Amino acid sequence: MFFVFPSADAIAQHLSQHIIDTIKRKPNAVLGLATGSTMLPVYQRFAEQVQEHALDLSQVTTYNLDEYVGLAPEHPQSYNHYMHEHLFDKIKLDDSQVYLPSGHCADIDLECKEYSAKIQACGGLDFQLLGIGTNGHIGFNEPYTAFDSQTHVVELSENTRIDNGRFFDNWAEVPTHAITMGIQDIMQAKEIILVATGAHKAEVMANLFNSPIDEAMPASILKQHPRIKIFMDQSAASLIPDSALNTLC
Numbered sequence: 001m002f003f004v005f006p007s008a009d010a011i012a013q014h015l016s017q018h019i020i021d022t023i024k025r026k027p028n029a030v031l032g033l034a035t036g037s038t039m040l041p042v043y044q045r046f047a048e049q050v051q052e053h054a055l056d057l058s059q060v061t062t063y064n065l066d067e068y069v070g071l072a073p074e075h076p077q078s079y080n081h082y083m084h085e086h087l088f089d090k091i092k093l094d095d096s097q098v099y100l101p102s103g104h105c106a107d108i109d110l111e112c113k114e115y116s117a118k119i120q121a122c123g124g125l126d127f128q129l130l131g132i133g134t135n136g137h138i139g140f141n142e143p144y145t146a147f148d149s150q151t152h153v154v155e156l157s158e159n160t161r162i163d164n165g166r167f168f169d170n171w172a173e174v175p176t177h178a179i180t181m182g183i184q185d186i187m188q189a190k191e192i193i194l195v196a197t198g199a200h201k202a203e204v205m206a207n208l209f210n211s212p213i214d215e216a217m218p219a220s221i222l223k224q225h226p227r228i229k230i231f232m233d234q235s236a237a238s239l240i241p242d243s244a245l246n247t248l249c
């Protein structure tokens with residue numbers, strides 16, 4: 001379940017190839033996508049490979065995990081903006097193929113209900129890409145989120161606001177709430193790969209490794225998934241015993 005790679009670039013290369021293989025096997029694949037700095041090298045490599053191989057993405061659909069509440073899609077720190085800048089525009093995915101939960105709509109409760117329902121209506125996620133917060137969140141499912149949750153609005157923990165505050169000009173601008181796919185939505189994906197890179201993720205990865213399945217550590221539920229892989233670079237894996245680490249390259 002736990003895999004270590006020589007570098008973040010090695011993870012990006014492997015993961016990008018894995019996503020391409022998934023699409024080649026199933027051209028109408030439904031992909032669950034994540035944001036955050038961890039995904040930047042992954043999306044960069046994937047976009048390069050799509051162009052190199054002229055991969056046909058016309059039947060692919062994507063669903064993002066989460067979005068800040070209160071930020072318009074064109075806000076430079078919205079996840080909608082991030083996805084267009086770092087992936088969708090580069091690989092020319094049409095707006096009709098990509099879904100993000102909206103944190104900027106008139107009826108957010110309805111948005112939550114419809115987002116989970118849409119994922120199910122299209123047959124569920126074939127593949128879900130995940131990052132992890134330093135407190136163990138997946139999507140924006142903060143510690144003590146119910147494992148059977150569907151898309152919902154969360155109040156962001158102070159820890160998460162501090163972590164993500166680096167992208168905003170000042171503390172007052174850091175959103176207090178987000179809309180996120182629930183843990184049950186994530187767990188229903190047919191395959192999941194979680195990625196953690198950098199020394200600042202070493203502690204949470206050791207906590208995840210040692211944790212029982214417990215809502216205090218949201219990512220711990222992934223240990224129950226039949227097709228989960230956890231990819232780390234050497235820094236993020238540094239507090240996990242070598243004997244528990246597998247390699248793929």
Ligand SMILES: O=P(O)(O)OC[C@H]1O[C@](O)(CO)[C@@H](O)[C@@H]1O
Binds near residue numbers: 034035037038130139
């Ligand atoms: O990759 P980063 O920037 O460490 O973020 C970790 C995770 O937290 C989030 O910001 C919240 O979901 C995700 O976008 C990301 O997967």
